Amino acid sequence: MKAIVFDVFGTLVDWRSSLIHQFNELEKDLGIELPSEVLADQWRQLYAPSMDRVRRGEIPWTVLDDLHRESLVKLLNQHGIALDEATIDRVNYFWHQLEPWSDVPHGLQRLKEHTIIATLTNGNVSLMVDVARHAKLPWDMIFCAELFEHYKPDTEVYLGACRLLRLPPEEVMLCAAHNADLRAARALGMKTAFIPRRTEYGPQQSKDLEAEEAWDFVAEDLVALSERLIE
Amino acid sequence: MKAIVFDVFGTLVDWRSSLIHQFNELEKDLGIELPSEVLADQWRQLYAPSMDRVRRGEIPWTVLDDLHRESLVKLLNQHGIALDEATIDRVNYFWHQLEPWSDVPHGLQRLKEHTIIATLTNGNVSLMVDVARHAKLPWDMIFCAELFEHYKPDTEVYLGACRLLRLPPEEVMLCAAHNADLRAARALGMKTAFIPRRTEYGPQQSKDLEAEEAWDFVAEDLVALSERLIE
Structure with missing residues (x-):
């Protein structure tokens, strides 16, 4: 990967x-x-x-x-x-001006030392630039819907990022808190990592509480994921 | 800006x-x-x-x-x-795996604390990601020819970056060591900053030794530019 x-x-x-x-x-x-x-x-x-x-x-x-x-x-x-x-x-x-989950700045920094890290988001470029500056997310690249004029889960977004990275989908992993997003990525051959965010939608959240498939990695947060990946 | x-x-x-x-x-x-x-x-x-x-x-x-x-x-x-x-x-x-000029890592970091910084390059995304990781260039975004399928000095590259930033050209400045690149940017209404790199082409370099027009900023290097901009 x-x-x-x-x-x-x-x-x-x-x-x-x-x-x-x-x-x-x-x-x-x-x-x-x-x-x-x-x-x-x-x-x-x-x-x-x-x-x-x-x-x-x-x-x-x-x-x-x-x-x-x-x-x-x-x-x-x-x-x-x-x-x-x-x-x-x-x-x-x-x-x-959104705040990151507490594990994110440190987890991303650790992952960046070992692999390319980028967004794959429906947010537009300027929105993501501002979020990254506000939340101190040290991206190597911002890949987003706007670059491909398609919104996830359209395949153009996932495959577009792989194309710009000049990597086959098997060498790119999507990390997401949403099973549907991971399903779309896996269908195209990408690797998958699930991180639950059980209060994303507030205390009554009823979906995406757990991994619904055997994703390549399932970890409690980004720091845990980085520990699994960097051995 | x-x-x-x-x-x-x-x-x-x-x-x-x-x-x-x-x-x-x-x-x-x-x-x-x-x-x-x-x-x-x-x-x-x-x-x-x-x-x-x-x-x-x-x-x-x-x-x-x-x-x-x-x-x-x-x-x-x-x-x-x-x-x-x-x-x-x-x-x-x-x-x-290109090395940065010595003023670049510090200069870029200082500028990033005050403004959005991004590439505007003919290099493709994966090439620029690798250069940035190797040379530790802390980009907010990589804008490049590949995103617009046009090479500089085609206007699509300059205007494409402004569009993705959701900024009018007057609020975006191109910093370059090449007068021709700055001319293309100024013709579209962008701000301009010239930094000479008098040995880019080796000891016999004969062009781009000096600013050939009254660019908005002319500075010896990125650290000097950051001092001019951050007052």
Whole structure:
């Protein structure tokens, strides 16, 4: 194995707590009340459907920042929350400032000493650059949907990263907290590593609590994965 | 200015000394004599013409690693040097292990603390990933010809990087040791920074010894540039 590519949202960064925290800060700044947890959860619920519209060809290629903003405007309208354009931009930028799970900075650094590490994410380039700078993720490369104008789980994203690495899929491993993402990678011949993030969706999370297949590696977190890989 | 993108070959890494050193190592390993300096210089002389064939549409899109290898085979034939395929691959890989100019690691790290830093190079992704890992260049992103299937100075490369950064050209600065590269960037509205590398082509270098236009910044090296920018 020559490279590990990582899902980012949920696998490396705790988007839910980060969004809630930033909505709470916004409440204080604006002196208004916001249903922070509900907004975070409902915003994320619009994520897959918004990408599916692109994947099915219903709308032309649209980067995630713009899909996020469309979903946000819809959500704010549903809740009758009136924010000006600059504040909507500020809220949309919450996704650029997500906090990593605690094992991530050290785990990634260790893995980088032994192999190429890169993202394989639906986030666009500028979003991922900001997340990496904020969360101190030392990427060798950012591979993302935008480069291929396809969203995961379209095969173009996985195979596109392998092509740009000039590696056959068997020499590239996807690390993700989502079984479906790993299934898509395995179907193309890539190696797979599962790391559970059992509170990604909050305390009531009901899916992706465990590995659903015999993935090549299953580890509790990135540090544990690095220990398994570096022997 | 929100981001600085950098030319790599010559501006950040001393390809000539690095190639000569590696040819000299190969000589010892194989117990043969090689005209190391001549090979390095002639190989680089084939660089622009090989990309121009792509730029003019004479051959389909071809990544730099493959152009380098074609040029190398041609050059070895001209010199009557017979190497097996594995050794040719090894020599082609010399480009993946280039040494940075001495100011680069520290200068880039300082600049990264204040702005987004990325490559803007004709090297392909996997080549640039290897160079960055070898020379410890802490990129936020690798922008390169391969992502746009165009070689500099085609406008698609410069504008493609700005588009992926979601920044207007005026907010992106190209840093390069080559006046022609900066001219192409300025024509598109980008900011420009010139850093001379007066021995890039060896002691007889006759071009790019000085800034040929009033670039936005002219500095002796990356550390000096970072001092100018960070006040």
